[in-house]
Amino acid sequence: TIAKREMVKMEAGNGSGSLTFEDVDEASGTYEIRAYTKWGLNFGESYAFTKKVNVYTGTDDIEAETSSDEFDVQFFAESGHLVDGLSTSLAFKAISN
Incomplete structure (x- = not known):
């Protein structure tokens, strides 16, 4: 079931946006986020970002x-x-035993 669909305007190959769940009933849960362009889907589902x-x-x-x-x-x-x-820029290194 698609809980929400958003479109982001692309400019010079870049786009940015955000997702809110205020209008989704029972927002808690695991969601799959997919991002793709129609052009990219010409090459298959592997060209879609999924997380x-x-x-x-x-x-x-x-x-x-x-x-x-x-x-x-x-x-x-x-x-x-x-x-x-x-x-200033700050880097860090974290190592577990």
């Missing part, structure tokens, strides 16, 4: 997954130093 996402309402009881794994997280500033008030 399954879980949607929860504020009334759902959700149990968070827990893990006993330990992580080593390191942060790296582009200049080598973080300075308060200055914008």
Whole structure:
């Protein structure tokens, strides 16, 4: 069943949009998001983007997954130093045991 259909205007090969579930009854559940162009479908379904996402309402009881794994997280500033008030790029590395 299609819960919602949206069209996005493309300009120079790019488009952006958003999905809201305010008008969908019982919004909680697993949804499959598909994005494609009519032109791309000439080459088969494999040219369509497909992603399954879980949607929860504020009334759902959700149990968070827990893990006993330990992580080593390191942060790296582009200049080598973080300075308060200055914008910079920040990279991180996270490794689990």
